[in-house]
Amino acid sequence: AQKVTQAQTEISVVEKEDVTLDCVYETRDTTYYLFWYKQPPSGELVFLIRRNSFDEQNEISGRYSWNFQKSTSSFNFTITASQVVDSAVYFCALGRQAGTALIFGKGTTLSVSS
Amino acid sequence: GAVVSQHPSWVICKSGTSVKIECRSLDFQATTMFWYRQFPKQSLMLMATSNEGSKATYEQGVEKDKFLINHASLTLSTLTVTSAHPEDSSFYICSARDLGTGWADTQYFGPGTRLTVL
Numbered sequence: 001a002q003k004v005t006q007a008q009t010e011i012s013v014v015e016k017e018d019v020t021l022d023c024v025y026e027t028r029d030t031t032y033y034l035f036w037y038k039q040p041p042s043g044e045l046v047f048l049i050r051r052n053s054f055d056e057q058n059e060i061s062g063r064y065s066w067n068f069q070k071s072t073s074s075f076n077f078t079i080t081a082s083q084v085v086d087s088a089v090y091f092c093a094l095g096r097q098a099g100t101a102l103i104f105g106k107g108t109t110l111s112v113s114s
Numbered sequence: 115g116a117v118v119s120q121h122p123s124w125v126i127c128k129s130g131t132s133v134k135i136e137c138r139s140l141d142f143q144a145t146t147m148f149w150y151r152q153f154p155k156q157s158l159m160l161m162a163t164s165n166e167g168s169k170a171t172y173e174q175g176v177e178k179d180k181f182l183i184n185h186a187s188l189t190l191s192t193l194t195v196t197s198a199h200p201e202d203s204s205f206y207i208c209s210a211r212d213l214g215t216g217w218a219d220t221q222y223f224g225p226g227t228r229l230t231v232l
Contacts, residue, residue, distance in 0.1 A: 037223075043205055044225040091157065095221070101148045101160045102209075102221065109155075 002027050004094050006105035013082050013112055021077045021108045023092030029053075033095035034068065034075045035102065040088045050095075051075065082112045116142045118210050120224035127198055128232055135193045135227045137208030143188040144210035148221070149181075152205040164191040198231040205229075 003026040013019045025034065036048040049059060051068050059066050063080045079086055089109050093102040117140040127133050137147055145166045150158040162183050163171045170183035180202075182194040191210075195202055207226040 042225075043228065045207065045223040047223070050220070101150075101163060102158075103160075104158045106157045 002029075002094055002096060002103050004092050004103055004105035006090075006092055006108050008108045009106070010109045010111070013110070015083060015112055015114050016081050017112075018078060018080050019082050019110065019112075021079075021090050021092075021110070023075045023077065023105060025073050025075065025092070025094050027073075027094060027096070029096055031097065035091075035093040035095065036066065036075075036077050037091045037093065038088045039091060039107070045091070048077075048090075079110075082110075084112050084114050086110060087112045116140075116210075116212050116220070116222045118208065118222045118224040120206075120208060120227050122227060123225060124228040124230075126230045126232065129199055130197055132194055132196045133198055133229060135195070135206055135208075135229075137191045137193070137210065137224050139189045139210040139212075139222070142210075142212045142222075144191075144212065145188060146211045147185060147191040148209045148211075149183060149191075149193050150207045150209070152207060152226075154205075158207060161193075195229065198229070200231045203229055203231045 005024045032053045034051045038046040056068050065078045067076045089107045091107045092105045095102050119138045121136045147164040149161045151161050152158045160173050161176045164183045164185040166185045166188050172178045180196055185191040205226050205228050209221045209223045212220045
């Protein structure tokens, strides 16, 4: 079965704190894709990153970093020095073979207060 | 980058009427588009897969006669909610797969359409 679990429903932090959003996935496919999306109150999904199953390199983009570990089937997302503008719902998603729809986790609502 | 548009961005209609939502890929061709539904504070749930020139594939539990999908061209898919009822009120999001990316499957999401049925 294909499944994405985001165990953290809501997280609240104060500005400048670091925060990690967890994502655990299940799949029997050997080739798959993992994604993170941000959904601000406007509703539009903002693409953050895609990672292919054969590329376990961690990635850093500004204040964002991602830790992909196949051994634990996890793809965690860390925001360093959080800002109020980071407040949103964050979704982790799993993509199977090309051309199929994404399977989304339930999302984590991040609230950053000043 | 690739852009997917949706029209309208929001719509309010009376119970019993039909509403059409358009999803367009603006600068790429998409043989496959996906329709998702998102209820408040919930995740995106796949409703159907729309393939250009063929019938859509619906997920279990989604009424195909109620949610009509037409994918008449490589850049346009439409979702028609027929005889809408208040329980159909939701946020509908489409995504389109960019053919040009080959094996590196890339899907682009539209901005969503918020449907409110009174």
